[in-house]
Amino acid sequence: MGAAIEVSRLTKRFGARTAVDDVSFTVQTGEIFGFLGPNGAGKSTTVRMLCGLLAPTSGEASVAGVPVAADGGESVRERISVMPETPGLYLKLSVAENLDYFARLYGIPDRAARIHQALTAVGLAQRANDLCGVLSKGLRQRAALARTLLNEPQVMFLDEPTSGLDPAAAHEVLTLIGALRDRGVTVFLTTHRLDEAERVCDRVAILNTTLRTIGHPDELRQTLFSRTLAVITAAGLPDPEAVFKGLPSVTSWQQVPQAQPAPPAGALAGYLLAVKDPVRAAPAVTRALVAAGADVLQIAEQRASLEEVYLQLITGEEKAADRSGEKGALR
């Protein structure tokens, strides 16, 4: 399968402010691609450029195999659907009337059946005749999602699709997004909810004006964090350094909590071991602990969450910016 979205050196400036700077990435057909970043990072601007709503200052992009051109991208817009951050529904019209309007704009022949299909997919078929103005925020979100399903798009751009939904409804929407992947639809998911990005996305990109990183959540963890083994023993080791030093693949260790002195005998003790290869290190660590007479309760690889990856990239960089700012101010 080829690329559904290809972005090459895309840049957008608003006067002196650069919203998106030299961003390049590729999204494969049928992939669920998470686009993460703090407020003002340029996520919506990127999506708007890919939809042909904004003209890039420089760079190129193609969506569904069609080059994107602002204000002339009718052929792109036929192949995509977009759910913006706000549902954008006509509140005086019913759910079905809202969908009917868009079905007509897309030129869908069998509108009634397609509308029913879309509403059923998001669990709103029973509310088809309700005015959008009387729906809760969550139901409006679902109606907007149903609207994006109408034209059976090749690429869907979803901006915070679970915003305002209760956990059960959010779960349903994420399941629906997963089902879209099975139908070969490419989903470009802009979200702040890192847990849901981790759950549904094949790959994620983290943007903060420039593209900070891109990859599978697992790859990002491995790239950004040293791998760690968490060890819990029934009692504190008398000489942990003697136990852990020199073990294959173990590069360093620390006691958790790090407060000294070491826990008294009889209390649980925890150790975090930085390792190069957990698969190789875990058996050696276990043997060494047993040889030292320790009662091992647990040895497990500790995984950094996507949230930690995100914070490492975004807040680490903000701190660096603050530091350079302080230095500049001192000069």
Place this chain on the structure above:
Amino acid sequence: MNTSRITAVVRKEFAEFRRNRFVVMTASILPVIFLIGPTAQILAIKATTASAAFDRRVDYSLFLPMLVSVFVPAMLAAWSVVGERDQGTLEPVLTTPVRRAELVAGKALAIFLPALLISYLVYGVFFAITQLFAVAPAAAAVRHAPQFYAALVFIPLLSAWAIGAGMAISTRANDTRVAYQLSILSSLPPVAVAALFSFNVITADFTSAVLFAAGLLVIDCAACFGVSRLFDRERLVLGTRT
């Protein structure tokens, strides 16, 4: 131009008008005022009314209803784009295959058709009441006034002007209130010229009326093209052009 997309826009706009009683009510106030005022003026004419006062009342009564064809569409057109942007419904529409000319045409038609209907209805009701209940000379004066028949030609031209100017302002405005105010102001120039004709400041003859109508028609056509060019997706999404 895809006519089914234009029809879709018109249908949606009509459905919104129907559901939004507040819009219907506020749009009805002006026609009612401009119907009651002039009709009462004609009905108040007595057989003994002096000739000069008589003529003034007929001129005034035939001019005022014409304002309906300008102010009602001007207000609706002022909201049409900036209002949709404010309520967040414009961006999803702009991501569909609809072309800007189709969207402009649909929105303009959805304002033009009811504006025309209301304007002609006001003149029709005015004409019927005056013919039935006014004293014979007053009824005859209305029936034979050239302004009355000229108004029937100028109504669509003035409406088109108001819609073109209103939509152009609406695509550029960042605030609905500003759009309303500018839209009403922009409707005044052709109304002023029409007033000069109606009150015989400019002596109206067939040639001058045709020239004025032709001038308005040219401006209306240019406005259609111009509004379509102004309907730039980037400006509409951001409220400004980068």
